[in-house]
Amino acid sequence: MQQIYDVTIIGGGPAGLYSAFYSGLRGLKTKLIESQQQLGGKVLLYPEKLIWDIGGHPPVSGDQFVQQLIAQAKTFDPTILTGTKIDFIERQDDIFILHSAQGDQHYSKTVLIAVGGGIINPQKLTLDGAEKYEMTNLHYTVQSYQRFVDKDVIISGGGNAAIDWAVELSRIAKNVTVVYRKDTLSAHEATIQEALAAGVQIECNTTITKLTANADKTAIQLVTCENSKTKQSYTRQIDEVIVSHGYNCEASLEFDQAITIPKKDDYYFEGKATGETAQPGIFAAGDILAFEGKIHLLLGTFQDAANAVNSIKTFLEPTAYRHGIVSSHNEAFKEKNRSIIEKHLIQVK
Template sequence: MSEIFDVTIIGGGPAGLYSTFYSGLRNMKTKLIESQAQLGGKVLLYPEKMIWDVGGQPPIMGAQFVIQLIEQAKTFQPTILTNTKVDFIDKNDNNLFIISTNDGQKHYSKSIIMANGGGIYNPQKLDIEGAEKFEMTNLHYTVPSFKLFQHKRVLISGGGNGAIDWAVEMLDIADEIIVVYRKDQLTAHEAQVALLQSNPKVTILLNTTIEKLIANKEKTKVSEVVLKKHDTVEELYQPIDHIIVSHGYNRDASLQFSDETSLKLKDDYYYEGTATGKTSKEGIFAAGDILSYEGKVNLLVGTFQDAVNAVNSAKVYIDPLANKFEMVSSHNEKFQEKNRQIIQEMLVEK
């Protein structure tokens, strides 16, 4: 049989990463399994957006926040697998969970923490022939760096919160912003829409879709797009420097459970549970967006509390004599040596 872990965490977003850190703090042998190539979850979709609502953390860009979460998660040397998708969860006669992954491997664990958020998100691509060849230049499904768009003409396709948020972010960066949306009105937050409508550098085209991409002479970038206005059947030729497509995400939620491990769902997707991270099955816990319970806080701060509660519940599940809570970090012996090192480094810098 393969190596047995105390807890296996499924999902490498903020909930999974903090669960990984905290389970190490609780002396649990920990494995984290993430389906994507990178850790970070949905925060990776918005690397240059500012995060303001984490206690004690000054405003920070998403990309840097992910770096810090990953560094913290690795504090106690967990086993971390990326590019590994969980396909099936079962349980054997020894009360161990068997986690089957897409590479044909089986992973054995005394407990599980589900931190798989909204599932595996992949952006809905622009359905135009040849569009994929421009993804390495000026066709984007997220914003890798604001510098790319400085003093540029940017076309944003989409009318939901994601698209309109990007458009608002671009107000102080781009020289011109064109928003195109297939419906007759934008569906984003009213305050964000009002900001765009009152700004002279913004053009909003409703009932409009991208019909064709026209490349530059070198065939390396899109230099112009053909837009179709569906209410008038008119075609518009719009020169651009960059295109941002925000049409939502396809969610792969194909993870399956055996009858013995199947979880009770709410709204056909989220795991119904408690504020202490428990689900309908003993030994399977949950944290973050995937967990539904009364009083849920759908913010990063809530995610971290979910993670702590799920880990504590998992610890007591595998060791009923364990303390229900871990000692606070300022008094915890696991950090004494690390604290000394940090203080010494600070003294040297002074």
Template sequence: MEEVIIVGGGPAGLYSAFYCGLRGMSVKLIEAKPYLGGKLNVYKEKNIWDIGGVTPQPAENIVASLIQQADAFEPTYVLGKKVVNITKEKNQFCVQTEDGEQHFSKSVILGTGTGIITPKKLEFDYLESFEKSNLHYEVGSIESFRQKKVMITGGNDSAIQWAKALAEVAEKVYLVYRKDLFRGYETEVESVLSHEKITCLMEKKITDFTSRDNSRIDSVKVSHVVSEIAEDIDVDEVLVCHGFERNNPLINNVSEFELIDELFFKTTTVGETSVDGVFAAGDAASYDGKVRLIAGAFHDAVNASNHAKKKIDPEATDGGMVSSHHDELQSRKVIVQS
């Protein structure tokens, strides 16, 4: 039995794994996806600016650093397993995954974000082969769009930002949105509307694809949402930015959790949920003064880890040792010297 089970392998979960290790606790981290990093994997090549003292760098670099840091105390990782229930008997928690596996611990930290995310797909039927060629729901490599004609559908911040980013390498970008106004920040929207490589197709939506060989999209049918007048546009790549479906089975299956907006776990400022011994960190948590940035997730992780330690061992100190004083960290050479 572990001292702590962490549910979720995003920034909050990974930093909790490190800090629980720093506090001398055994850790098992369970992640629904087959990889770590959480939502940062959706925008691997976008620069992250909101971590103090860390120069802006691609999200995939941040993920790699978080994993390296979490590995310092050798947590057990269980990947590709969706946690669907948590039960408590006396002072022991049973964390159950969708396949029926049971994992036991003395405390639990929820780093589930806003749930397991899957991209919202287009509303009409199309060949699955397109998703293996040039229909994308996330950007794996910006460079793969170089000198291509790209069509992006969506009007949210993500669609606008990807239009700007891909316009730096693409031959042409079409941005299709079903409404007459984008939902992004004014300055971002203006920069897209005035960009010489970006053509905005407002009050329109993608309604069909044409393919010569049924393996990749050659042209897109774009229809006006009111008049239904359509035009076919030749493209090389299509990117869908319609947001995400979110699923957190724990919200539905554990009635003891008090929720905020039916999406977040209501916590104290130190991460305590309504279930004694279960803590939350990062986007999963909601409390007065909550900071919804990666930097805020690290703050939450420290609080959750410290209070998990106190729950397990009431005689433990309130906080952990400063890392630069930690002999084991020094011996592992986790701290990189410049």
């Protein structure tokens, strides 16, 4: 017999993971379902990038931050499924049935959608044969800075990610060049100035037009670039190529005819800061939720998650407190606090 959960969270990024923690804090029977094999969402794309803008938290790498989020999400032992893509939700009486692409069904009293920008796939370099270099020196994300020490690096792209990588790599690489197809970069002005001050060479109106392999045909040795205005091109030797052209987001979540939720820009769910949508029983948090005054930062994601879970709690139990009790007074933490204190005392002795 299928278990029925109080809340099923769709999405295992920061919004979904914090929602799992907070729903456990509020005593809800919780399931979290993530389509990818790993939890962490978009932060997984930047494992070595330092995150500074979380209140009261020292700068932390993306990888460490994800591990901490996962550990926190597991505090109250939710059921967690990865590699499971929910693509259809229907309602039968007071229960939602979530259908996965794998053919499974999941039953829940409420649903919290936290899919962010959807399943993330990088926009690939559209040159013949480019894909064969993805196993060697053509990169769509930077997994480890160590690989780029003393290397000649070219980055295609002009957004925040591209320029952030250029700044970081300028400290360890031999040379860093950024090429961008438009007149001006779209990254933050301060970051651009930092890149220029670090000696990064920036070439606008320029695209990569050809990749030439090394002798054994396993890696890129030469890159040809062309300026779209002057029509001049050049070919140079290169060690590593990074492509940062953004991402194609796929979120093919569909609903039966009884469920209607207005969308913004044909993707984001319109709702309230409380996490409520137009469909009773379906809530949202994180990037997928659109409302006036939205904060598109991690701190906003955590507030979204807490608000949505609080709304779910009172939806299921109308007489419950509107907000969760702070951790210092919450019964759910008494035993855990005692264990941590005892462990600390043993270490001190």
